[in-house]
Amino acid sequence: MGKSYQEAKGEVQEMIDICDFATGLSRQLYGLSMHSERPAHRMLEQWHPLGIVGIISAFNFPVAVWSWNALIALVCGNCCIWKPSEKTPLSAIACQKILAEVLKKNHLPEGISSLVNGYADTGQKISNDKRIALVSATGSTRMGKEVAKAVSSRLGKYLLELGGNNAIIITQNADLSIAIPTVVFGAVGTAGQRCTTTRRLIVHQSMIDKVIEGLKKAYAQLKIGNPLDEKNHMGPLIDQDAVSKYLSAIEKCKKEGGNLILEGGKLDIPGSYVSPSIAMTEPHFEIVREETFAPILYIMSYADLHQAIQIQNSVNQGLSSSIISNNMRETELFLSAKGSDCGIANVNIGTSGAEIGGAFGGEKETGGGRESGSDAWKAYMRRQTVTINYSDEIPLAQGVEFNV
Ligand code: NAD
Numbered sequence: 001m002g003k004s005y006q007e008a009k010g011e012v013q014e015m016i017d018i019c020d021f022a023t024g025l026s027r028q029l030y031g032l033s034m035h036s037e038r039p040a041h042r043m044l045e046q047w048h049p050l051g052i053v054g055i056i057s058a059f060n061f062p063v064a065v066w067s068w069n070a071l072i073a074l075v076c077g078n079c080c081i082w083k084p085s086e087k088t089p090l091s092a093i094a095c096q097k098i099l100a101e102v103l104k105k106n107h108l109p110e111g112i113s114s115l116v117n118g119y120a121d122t123g124q125k126i127s128n129d130k131r132i133a134l135v136s137a138t139g140s141t142r143m144g145k146e147v148a149k150a151v152s153s154r155l156g157k158y159l160l161e162l163g164g165n166n167a168i169i170i171t172q173n174a175d176l177s178i179a180i181p182t183v184v185f186g187a188v189g190t191a192g193q194r195c196t197t198t199r200r201l202i203v204h205q206s207m208i209d210k211v212i213e214g215l216k217k218a219y220a221q222l223k224i225g226n227p228l229d230e231k232n233h234m235g236p237l238i239d240q241d242a243v244s245k246y247l248s249a250i251e252k253c254k255k256e257g258g259n260l261i262l263e264g265g266k267l268d269i270p271g272s273y274v275s276p277s278i279a280m281t282e283p284h285f286e287i288v289r290e291e292t293f294a295p296i297l298y299i300m301s302y303a304d305l306h307q308a309i310q311i312q313n314s315v316n317q318g319l320s321s322s323i324i325s326n327n328m329r330e331t332e333l334f335l336s337a338k339g340s341d342c343g344i345a346n347v348n349i350g351t352s353g354a355e356i357g358g359a360f361g362g363e364k365e366t367g368g369g370r371e372s373g374s375d376a377w378k379a380y381m382r383r384q385t386v387t388i389n390y391s392d393e394i395p396l397a398q399g400v401e402f403n404v
Contacts, residue, residue, distance in 0.1 A: 001059050001088050002235040002272075003190045004227045015067040015095075017356045018372065025377060026075035040391030047381040049077030050133035050157070054126040056147065058139040059238055060193045060293075062088035063095050065161070068360070068372045069136045069380075070099075070113055076380040078134075080113045083126055085139075087238055089117040127151050134159060134380065138195075141291075141317070141365045148367075159379050160367025161360075163291040164319030166342070166351035167200035167312040169334065170207055171305060173327035178348055180214040182324065183297070186350035188222060188276050191234050192295030193242075195366075196320040196344070196352035200288060201299045202308045208301050212261055215278060215297075219262055224273055236272040237294060243272045246294035249287055250277055253296070256285045264295065283311045291317060305330055306338075313341045319362030320344040320351035343370070 003011070031045040053073040057065045062084060070080045084092035096115040103110050116122055123143070127135055127150035136159040137147040144162040151158040168186065170179050186198030203211050227235030237243050243266055254260060264275035276295035281288050288298045302308040312321055321340040325331050331347045333339055343362035344354065354360050359374035361367070370376045396402060 001062055001091075001193075001238055002227050003060075003193075004232055004235055005230050007190055008227070011061060011064045014064040014356055018064075018067045018071050021356055021373060022071040022075045025072065029076065029377065029381070031383075036387060037397065038389070038395045040393075041387060041389050041395075043385065043387050046384050046386060047076075047378070048384055050380060050382055051078060052132045053078045053080050053380060054129070054132040054135040055080055055082040056123045056126060056135065056137040056139065056143075057082070057084050058195075059085035059087040060190060060195070061138075062091040065138045065371075066092070066095060068356070069159075072372070072377050073134075073136075073380045074113060076377055078380055079111070081126065081132070082113070082115050083118055083122050084115070086117070086119045092117060123147070124150065128154070130154055130156070133157060136369070136371070136379075137161070141367070144365075144367050157379075159369040159371065161195070161369050161371060162362075162365060162367040163317055164195045164197070164351075164362060164366055165199050165289065165291050165315045165317040166196055166320040166322075167202055168198050168322040168324060168351060169302075169305075169308045169312060170201065170203045170211060171308075171323065171325040171327065171330050172204040172206050173330060174204075174207065174324040175326055175348075176207075176210060176214055179211065179324040180218055182322070182348075182350040183211075183215065184218045184222075186322075186352050187278075187297040188219075188234050188295045189352055191237055191274070192276065193238065193293050194352045196354065197293075197295075198322075198351045199291065199296070199298060200283075200312070200315075201297055202283075202311050203299060203301055204308075205301045205303055208299070212278075212299070216262065219276060219278070222276070224267065224275060225269070234276070234295070237274055238272065240272055242293060243274060245292060246274055246296065249290075249292040249294065249296055250279075252287045253277075253279050253281065253285065253298070256287055257282070258285065258287070258298070261299070283314060289315050305333060309334065309339055316365040317362065318342045318364035319366040320346070320354075322346040322349060322351050324348055342366075 138161040264277035267273040357373040359370035
């Protein structure tokens with residue numbers, strides 16, 4: 001999909017890491033045991049596979065997102081059917097072939113994980129198919145709302161990983177030698193096409209000038225071009241449509257009163273290459289509240305940390321967030337219940353580049369799903385509560401008498 005070679009290798013490493021994680025997890029699908037209120041009874045929870053898991057994935061992580069879902073779903077005992085993005089069918093075929101070899105070597109049926117390349121209508125068929133117990137969909141909020149509607153109309157289960165509008169707060173106690181590279185990687189990595197891309201920068205008013213100066217210097221060093229050339233930091237956008245959306249976001253930003261500190265645009269080379277933008281904006285701008293899947297960074301200033309957190313939480317999306325500060329009072333407020341409302345909250349690292357060991361996902365219009373590490377496996381199984389009576393009596397719960 002055009003991400004830089006380094007980032008692409010990272011994505012494949014993520015797939016390898018999740019294989020290791022899933023292998024260990026397969027021995028740790030633990031249930032709880034609890035004490036029964038009745039004599040000579042015991043209670044426990046056990047977890048069973050759901051059956052078939054449908055995976056609908058986005059173009060921007062063409063292999064990792066599938067692996068987060070499929071490998072966990074498989075060790076939980078499910079079968080999977082994967083519909084990748086219509087924009088990245090070949091990496092899906094490559095993954096399917098690698099998996100087929102592994103299954104063959106281990107004498108497992110190839111059909112436990114299937115691939116179906118197709119467009120949105122194929123995704124809709126998956127959403128509407130009663131045989132598919134769980135639909136795990138990654139993509140835009142628009143798509144997620146359609147999937148949720150279709151799956152819930154048949155009372156199926158869904159797991160949604162949707163759009164983000166992620167912010168970094170830079171306080172007056174930030175170490176700028178950490179802040180600047182963190183922001184640059186977050187804003188231009190994968191050409192701004194990560195769900196966790198840093199889109200908003202909320203900077204303490206005393207730091208604005210220094211931050212802008214640091215970003216200008218860093219952006220001047222960015223190399224944009226063929227992603228297979230390891231010297232390049234940024235490859236192209238996914239297609240010409242993405243370029244048009246980027247250019248109209250720049251125009252909309254200017255129209256709303258944004259001040260373009262760095263005005264990017266289409267590069268004069270073949271392909272969908274663009275240069276990144278940075279704009280001084282206000283939190284209420286419509287364009288700032290949208291997810292534009294391109295390298296455009298909106299800077300806003302704040303006076304008080306409570307105000308910064310309010311700005312950060314004021315958008316509809318709730319995926320990833322960060323604070324850059326060496327002050328414990330600030331970082332702890334950010335992590336408290338009065339702090340970030342996102343599924344991911346980081347301190348002194350950026351919004352993107354999550355590790356697979358944690359549960360990944362976001363709140364609000366990001367969809368509320370959790371994938372990958374921690375106990376995210378529970379979404380791929382059904383919980384069964386078991387009560388066993390080993391006495392020769394039949395006492396009822398809550399002391400109910402029913403003598404016949
Ligand atoms: P998209 O919504 O256009 O497409 C995603 C997938 O959904 C594709 O496979 C597509 O064919 C399918 N699809 C589209 N409409 C559908 C429908 N009505 N029913 C069923 N399937 C349908 O998204 P995209 O442009 O490929 O990816 C970018 C978006 O994905 C961004 O919003 C990004 O933030 C999001 N994303 C989120 C995460 C996350 O983990 N939260 C990860 C990666 C990408």
